[in-house]
Amino acid sequence: MARYDQIDYWDDRYANDTQPFEWYQSYSGIRHFFTPKYLQQSKNENTSSITCPHIDRALIVGCGNSQLGQGMLGDGFKSITNVDFSSVLIKQMTTKYSEQWHREFFKRQREEKRLEKEEGSSPKPSLTDLNKHTRLSKQSPAKEVNKTTIGNKMTFHWHDVAKKLEFPPESFDLIVCKGTLDAILCNQNASNKVKMMLSECHRVLDDRHGVMVIVSYGAPDERMDCFDNVLWSEIKSYTVPKPFVPGQNHQVGAEHHVYILFKRAGLGSASPRHVGAELAVL
Ligand SMILES: C[S@@+](CC[C@H](N)C(=O)[O-])C[C@H]1O[C@@H](n2cnc3c(N)ncnc32)[C@H](O)[C@@H]1O
Numbered sequence: 001m002a003r004y005d006q007i008d009y010w011d012d013r014y015a016n017d018t019q020p021f022e023w024y025q026s027y028s029g030i031r032h033f034f035t036p037k038y039l040q041q042s043k044n045e046n047t048s049s050i051t052c053p054h055i056d057r058a059l060i061v062g063c064g065n066s067q068l069g070q071g072m073l074g075d076g077f078k079s080i081t082n083v084d085f086s087s088v089l090i091k092q093m094t095t096k097y098s099e100q101w102h103r104e105f106f107k108r109q110r111e112e113k114r115l116e117k118e119e120g121s122s123p124k125p126s127l128t129d130l131n132k133h134t135r136l137s138k139q140s141p142a143k144e145v146n147k148t149t150i151g152n153k154m155t156f157h158w159h160d161v162a163k164k165l166e167f168p169p170e171s172f173d174l175i176v177c178k179g180t181l182d183a184i185l186c187n188q189n190a191s192n193k194v195k196m197m198l199s200e201c202h203r204v205l206d207d208r209h210g211v212m213v214i215v216s217y218g219a220p221d222e223r224m225d226c227f228d229n230v231l232w233s234e235i236k237s238y239t240v241p242k243p244f245v246p247g248q249n250h251q252v253g254a255e256h257h258v259y260i261l262f263k264r265a266g267l268g269s270a271s272p273r274h275v276g277a278e279l280a281v282l
Helices: 007-016 027-034 068-074 087-096 099-119 141-149 180-184 190-204 220-226 270-280
Strands: 057-061 079-084 153-158 174-178 211-216 232-241 255-263
Touching (some): 027 068, 057 190, 068 079, 180 190, 190 220, 220 232, 220 255
Parallel strands (some): 057 079, 079 153, 174 211
Antiparallel strands (some): 232 255
């Protein structure tokens, strides 16, 4: 059985291979999911209190050395908190994504925008541009990058996401889980761990517009049972084509699955704590 649920497996893997690795999809393959079109609940739900999400504060659970957070930072997310239970990885990522890295990253971005403007080519729309409902700006993209990137930051922390998270309630607008749910499902005690992870993710999501995006190889008939309908007011599922990877067998029509879970508003903190308490005695 795969050992993707084991800390020592990941510590060894990251110690022996420090190259960035992308599970399933790179950011460009799933970027469109971080737009109002996907992050808003259906109109037929009781969404009177739900506004278009302000997706500034993101949490990436089981971040690995993927470049997802970097892509999101480039798209204007203000704060990206990455967690993983491999201390080897967290050390590597904290060293890599230093203050200096952030300064150079945003400098490069500004330079690219300036060149695009000078050449007259239309700049790649940032997520800021795509999120017109919430962040409509009359400024040029170049100016907007200047304005929005001051203080924007990506941080890395050790956490076992199948345990209580050390974040206060409602700390995040968006949680992204790419491959981590699948890794936890390799555990013999997976169902309790998955419940704990999802209940903690629910707790730390903003009550009004909190949303969780899960990228998985598992199809809805294998994954929907993992999601507790008490916690989520709506769950949508989508597919994305598996990217072609040179040297790997590519099955035409093969897909990955993307689940978008909308936090059920108005539960307060009672429900998640209740779920956590139930788990504690299992
Ligand atoms: C399949 S990899 C995905 C990595 C990255 N999200 C990506 O898309 O490339 C799973 C990651 O989750 C981490 N992980 C697995 N179980 C975890 C847990 N219980 N708590 C925190 N991290 C976990 C592993 O260390 C690994 O980095």
